[in-house]
Amino acid sequence: MVSKRKLYSKPRLTSVNSKETTEVSKFDAIKWLVVILLVAVGVVGNSMYAEQSLLYRVIGLLVLALVAGFVALQTAKGKAFFTLFKEAKNEVRKVVWPTRQETLQTTAMVVVVVLLIGLFLWGLDSLLGWMVSSVIG
Numbered sequence: 001m002v003s004k005r006k007l008y009s010k011p012r013l014t015s016v017n018s019k020e021t022t023e024v025s026k027f028d029a030i031k032w033l034v035v036i037l038l039v040a041v042g043v044v045g046n047s048m049y050a051e052q053s054l055l056y057r058v059i060g061l062l063v064l065a066l067v068a069g070f071v072a073l074q075t076a077k078g079k080a081f082f083t084l085f086k087e088a089k090n091e092v093r094k095v096v097w098p099t100r101q102e103t104l105q106t107t108a109m110v111v112v113v114v115l116l117i118g119l120f121l122w123g124l125d126s127l128l129g130w131m132v133s134s135v136i137g
Helices: 028-050 054-072 077-093 102-136
Strands: none
Touching: 028 054, 054 077
């Protein structure tokens, strides 16, 4: 017999394939603060060094983004996001994509239907406009 406690308990937010949840570290808040500071340094530094070459600023921003991304992936939420990303990539591989012929046929059908409905609405608008103008005079 299933107890009411188990029946109405909240589900855990985990990835599809994982059996256990990721434990939150005490340092996650500090890591997120470091990520925010790195992004802020990138924004402020980009505006402060506006007179420098665009190439150097882009390289600096890319390096800061990579470091911020690496630090973010070390947190519990970052690890969960990375796991979700990998699982989504695997699911995309399992999708049966339509062939080129099916795609072209479907696109052609949509274009034909849109044109037919457009012509119908144009005709209806012209007819109603003619009727209103004949009544108004």
